[in-house]
Amino acid sequence: MTSTLQAQKVNQQSLPIIDIGALIDGDEKQRRAVAEQLSAACRDKGFFYIRNHGIEARLQAQVFAAAKAFFAQPPEMKKQVDKALSPANRGYEPLRGQTLEADAPPDLKEGYYIGRDLPDDHPAVRAGKFNHGANQWPRQAGFREAMEAYFEAMNALSARIMQGLALSLSLPEDYFADFCREPMAVLRLLHYPPQPGNPEPGEKGCGAHTDFGGITLLLQDDNPGLQVWDQASQGWIHADPVPGTYVVNLGDMIARWTNDRYRSTLHRVVNLSGRERFSVPFFHSGNPDHQVQCLPSCLAPGASPKYPPVTVEQHMIDMYQRTYK
Ligand SMILES: O=C(O)CCC(=O)C(=O)O
Numbered sequence: 001m002t003s004t005l006q007a008q009k010v011n012q013q014s015l016p017i018i019d020i021g022a023l024i025d026g027d028e029k030q031r032r033a034v035a036e037q038l039s040a041a042c043r044d045k046g047f048f049y050i051r052n053h054g055i056e057a058r059l060q061a062q063v064f065a066a067a068k069a070f071f072a073q074p075p076e077m078k079k080q081v082d083k084a085l086s087p088a089n090r091g092y093e094p095l096r097g098q099t100l101e102a103d104a105p106p107d108l109k110e111g112y113y114i115g116r117d118l119p120d121d122h123p124a125v126r127a128g129k130f131n132h133g134a135n136q137w138p139r140q141a142g143f144r145e146a147m148e149a150y151f152e153a154m155n156a157l158s159a160r161i162m163q164g165l166a167l168s169l170s171l172p173e174d175y176f177a178d179f180c181r182e183p184m185a186v187l188r189l190l191h192y193p194p195q196p197g198n199p200e201p202g203e204k205g206c207g208a209h210t211d212f213g214g215i216t217l218l219l220q221d222d223n224p225g226l227q228v229w230d231q232a233s234q235g236w237i238h239a240d241p242v243p244g245t246y247v248v249n250l251g252d253m254i255a256r257w258t259n260d261r262y263r264s265t266l267h268r269v270v271n272l273s274g275r276e277r278f279s280v281p282f283f284h285s286g287n288p289d290h291q292v293q294c295l296p297s298c299l300a301p302g303a304s305p306k307y308p309p310v311t312v313e314q315h316m317i318d319m320y321q322r323t324y325k
């Protein structure tokens with residue numbers, strides 16, 4: 001195993017844990033206090049933990065149990081819901097199906113994509129909107145129910161966090177309401193085998209990448225593996241599981257909105273735990289027609305935006321093309 005796959009142990013302070021309870025049921029003063037903490041974390045690494053998020057542990061456990069049971073099946077069963085069968089990129093993605101780091105070997109993970117479940121006659125599906133369509137569901141008792149309940153809960157939580165981010169940027173709390181309307185959100189079940197003893201050079205669970213969308217809310221099992229790039233030390237730091245929390249990170253759209261004041265930071269997964277690792281990221285990427293462009297308040301006098309305006313849909317098309325060959 002090459003030492004370049006290692007990361008530094010750090011004290012927890014470098015990735016703060018923010019209690020976001022007030023975003024759900026606090027008064028305005030309390031919500032502003034949370035927003036201040038979000039602002040500091042977003043300007044630093046754009047990576048932080050949240051607690052008091054309101055998502056039930058029982059529901060999380062159901063999602064993990066369903067994911068584990070699904071991935072434990074033989075390949076021919078999983079292939080019945082292969083994402084290659086879906087025009088909307090839903091369903092099973094085999095091991096090495098994606099290359100998140102351009103010059104590295106494909107990722108040592110298998111996954112399952114779930115999104116907003118839209119029938120064929122939905123206007124957005126008829127219009128051919130990217131990644132819009134129906135989910136595929138395996139014939140596995142309880143799978144669909146758990147995923148649908150979790151998906152809805154995560155959508156609602158994401159909208160709360162976007163309200164907190166609006167406040168943190170001194171914007172009206174509902175500034176991102178249009179972005180949050182009928183969002184392109186993706187629930188992704190991931191399964192990482194243990195890192196092999198003799199990997200290809202650069203081979204790992206998830207190649208170094210930034211997330212494409214708005215915000216990502218990551219549920220991890222109790223195996224470490226996630227590493228985050230630390231600009232200050234020019235090295236990788238661990239973002240190990242902390243019970244009862246989510247890891248939240250900002251995607252490229254937030255960097256575009258804020259002209260990089262808020263960070264979309266490189267991260268990767270190297271599963272050195274020696275065990276199978278399961279994780280469940282939820283990617284909230286917003287309404288496909290929403291234009292993402294530099295916020296006036298994030299432009300210093302005389303400065304120009306680093307990124308041109310782009311619709312959510314076009315941005316997502318560009319990002320998928322980059323990682324699926
Ligand atoms: O599995 C993890 O811990 C992170 C996954 C990730 O970064 C991603 O899917 O974008």
Ligand SMILES: [Fe+2]
Binds near residue numbers: 209267
């Ligand atoms: Fe990621």
